[in-house]
Amino acid sequence: MTTSSSASPADPPVLGVLLDVHPLRSQTFVTTELRELAALGHRIHVEATRRGDHEPEPIPGVTVRWRQDDVAVSRGSALPLLVGRPRATVADRVARQRWRRGEAVPPLRELLEPLARLQAAGVEHLHAHFAAGAALDALRLARLLRVPWSVTAHAYDIYQRPENLAEKLRDAAFSTSGCDYTVADLRRIAGPGHADRVHRIVMGVDAATFRRTRPLPGGRRVxxxxxxxxxxxxxxLLEAAAILERQGQGLEQLVIVGDGPLRAALEARAAELLPTGRYRFLGAQDAATVRGVLDRADLLAMPCVVAADGDRDSMPVVVKEALAMELLVVASDEVGLPEIVRPPAGTLVAPGDPAALAQGLAAALALDPAARAAAGAAGREFVLREADAAAEAAKLSQLVLDAR
Structure with missing residues (x-):
């Protein structure tokens, strides 16, 4: 691996972070991690394949470029890098035939401009978020740059589209995931001799940002x-709200924040099941708006299930954000949620069971104001101890240092 001649062993390495899409409102954890790594002294160059759904947050020490903005795919100034690395270039060409059996693999020429930028930035370690296309790009670029690389795997890239996953885990200097559930599966996939390089690093919360600005409302707003x-x-969740409505325990309001392919179907179902005014769909919102919605809520519902195609959540960051804001949480007993949703702040119910979900919501909302406040304080304390963004970024930084 190449290092700057002026760098000492204790200097935080310059990082290259690879992403398929950046930034996304559904992936605020990436921006939080970048901010915390920069605060630790890392200079960071982000290479994303495509632009996301909003402009990136300006972070001192962090630059962002998108491959889709490259005017022309040409060898250009990156050609000398390939000329000086004939073995890596030939090995990449051979490996592409194998990788293509699992996923789409861009020709090496499409990585030349990112390669030149990463080289110019003095990157000493590459890290990919999600073990899909960005991870394969990181593997290939790391070989050309002669630097170590790593990957954080999340959920769909483990269970729905585990493309070349075993090879990626075995090739990386280390890999991470956000809960014990996914870490155990990744260690199994990596296999003997590689499992000990899979680590648990939680997608943490900035508790200074996610904190209450007003008293708990004490109502029935979910x-x-x-x-x-x-x-x-x-x-x-809509079915559970309808059950409560029929039982005379209707919610004050059910607010759903987010967008996606099921929006029209969910809105239509809500109109069938619930009275007008008892539900709202706000669409995708930025982090500040989500904080405001949580600040006015009484409870967060997170009824995750394993989808028919195997896709699943691991440990949704919004659950940790809600706990940090002292909200009650009712969630399904699925994947990594039991690791973070615990009494007194959290209640777990059977996944895919509206009646059980309705019962859990009713029990949590029946708590008096003093019990809600005490439970909320316990939830915040748990997040501060177990899911602090700065502490988790420091763990990642140490792994990067150890990989030198």
Whole structure:
């Protein structure tokens, strides 16, 4: 691996972070992690394949470029890098035939401009978020740059589209995931001799940002936040709200924040099941708006399920954000949620069971104001201890240092 001649062993390495799409409102954890790594002294160059749904947050020490903005795909100034690396270039050409059996693989010429930018930035370690296309790009670029690389795998890239996943885990200097559930599966996939390089690093919360600005409202306002896809279980949440309505325990309002392919179907179902005014679909919102919605809520519902195609959530960040804001949480007993949703602030119910979900919501909302406040304080303390963004970024930084 190449390092700057002026750098000491204790200097935080310059990082290259690879993403398929950036930034996304559904992936605020990436921006939070970038901010915390920069605060630790890392200079960071982000290479994303495509632009996301909003402009990136300006972070000192972090630059962002998108491959879709490259005017022309040409060898250009990156050609000398390939000339000086004939073995890596030939090995890449050979490996492409194998990789293509699992996923789309861009020709090496499409990586030349990112390669030149990463080289110019003095990147000493590459890290990919999600073990899909960005991870394969990181593997290939790391070989050309002669630097170590790593990957954080999340959920769809493990369970729905595990493309070349075993090879990626075995090639990386280390890999991480956000809960014990996914870490155990990744260690199994990596296999003997590689499993010990899979680490648990939680997608943490900035508790200074996610904190209450007003007293708990003490009502029956339930919020759900996430993409409108099957694995979020929002269809079951609508059914549960209807059960409470029939039982005379209707919610003051059910607010769903997010967008996705199921939005029209969910809105139509809500209109069938619930009185007008008892539900709202806010669409995708920025982090500040989500904080405001949580600040006015009494409870967060996170009824995740394993989708028919195997896709699932691991440990949704919004659950940790809600706990940090002292909200009650009712969630399904699925994947990594039991690791973070615990009494007194959290209640777990059977996944895909609207009646059980309705019962859990009713029990939580029946708590008196003093019990809600005490439970909320315990939930915040748990997040501060177990899911602090700065502490989790420091763990990642140490792994990067150890990989030198």
């Amino acid at each position: 919020v759900a936040v996430g993409r409108l896809v099957e694995k979020k279980g929002f269809a079951h």
